[in-house]
Amino acid sequence: MTSLFSIDWQSLATRSRLLRVLAILLALLLIMLLGWFAALRETQNAYRLAGEQSRDALQALATRKAEVAGLEPERAALASARLQLQEARWRLDAGEGMSELLEQLAVSGHEHGLLFEHIEVLQEGQSTAGYRRVPLDIRVLGHYPALRGWLEQWQQQLRLLQVAQLSLVQVSGKPGLVRAQLRVHAYHAGEPLPVPPSLADEPSRPPVASSAFDPFQPWPSGPSADGLGRIPLEQMKMVGSLSTAGRYQALLSVAGHLHRVGEGQRLGRDEGVVVRIDEQRMEVRERLYMAGGWQQRSRYLALGKGARGEGRDDEGEAGSGVGVGAADGDVPGAGSAPEG
Known part of the structure; x- marks a missing residue:
């Protein structure tokens, strides 16, 4: 009995409290470790899933690169077609306005000895995507060989001109003179365009050879050579x-x-x-x-x-x-x- 009462109950109580705190800390540490392992496992799963997605993305990227490489010929053809279209649009007006066209018309006609009786720029032009068409009415007087040479020279310029209507009538009371009535369609690109590089590769045009033949002149009835x-x-x-x-x-x-x-x-x-x-x-x-x-x-x-x-x-x-x-x-x- 004496030994039982001799135990230090105060010290035992103090130690028991310390043990409880240690037990609680160990329990918390164990819980934290379990949570950490659970989180690590979830992270590993996410990493594995991200890796699979990355491999799929790389494979899809390689497939797209192969498809893009197969489109290079089509891209080159598209670029060439766009360049040709731009060049064709530039040739609609060759970078010149209506005033330059009328000046060239007058100068070339004067060189061939023609007389312009009427020039009218009509307003009922047709506007389409990419260009605008402007009709001109022209009435000119001259000899047939000169008219023919003028028309050939006019049609050989860079600018696109379309002769929609043409009538030739011999002038009454003036032998050798012919009156030409023309409806010509001129075009505008609608915007300034750069001069195509291919223009430098075009050969120079030779001068137009005029012909002395005139279908409006009567057929010559010269003397027969000794029968x-x-x-x-x-x-x-x-x-x-x-x-x-x-x-x-x-x-x-x-x-x-x-x-x-x-x-x-x-x-x-x-x-x-x-x-x-x-x-x-x-x-x-x-x-x-x-x-x-x-x-x-x-x-x-x-x-x-x-x-x-x-x-x-x-x-x-x-x-x-x-x-x-x-x-x-x-x-x-x-x-x-x-x-x-």
Whole structure:
């Protein structure tokens, strides 16, 4: 009994309280550890999920890169098409306004000796996405060769011009003069555009060759060369030529007889007229009724050639290719010699 009462109850109580605090701290630490492990596991799961998503994203990115690489030819074609479209739009007006166009019209017409009777810029132009069309009414007077050369020169400029209507009428009481009535469509791009680089690669245009042919002039009715207007050209042979002051006359052999022919004389059965003679050949323009209308064609008598064919007439329409001629030696002593 004495030993029981000798125990230090105060010290035991103090130690018991300390043990309880330690137990509580250990419990809290254990709970924190359990929570930390749970959070770590959740973080690991999230990390694994993020890794899988990253791999999927990288795979999708590689697929898109392959698709983009496959679109490079289409992108290049699109860029080329856009460049061509921009160049075509620039050529609508070639970077110039209506005043520059009218000035070029007047200058080129003056160079060809034409008289402008009427020029009107109409206002009923049609506006479309990317361009605007402006019609012009033009009435001009001049000789047919000059009108033709002017139109060809005007159509060869950089600016786009479309001749929608064209009528040619011979002026009454003024032989040789023709009045042309034109409706021309000019265009505007609608905005300033840079000059296309491809313009530097275009070759320079040669000057327009004017033609002396005039369909409004009456067909020449010159004298027949010693009755040769009744003989086919196939029976004639050019055996020589004579020159006087730069003008040539042809020597023709027909049925053993020698004939001297000059420009403007009738020749052949098809209303042929000699229009040109030089040292080596002569040109005969014939008039035939073909395909429901009168047509002109040029045929040639060449010196020293046996080939036959039709050449080009003054209107620029290609024929089938003839030159009528004779080989050397058909007539003794034939050749080209100046007239004395």
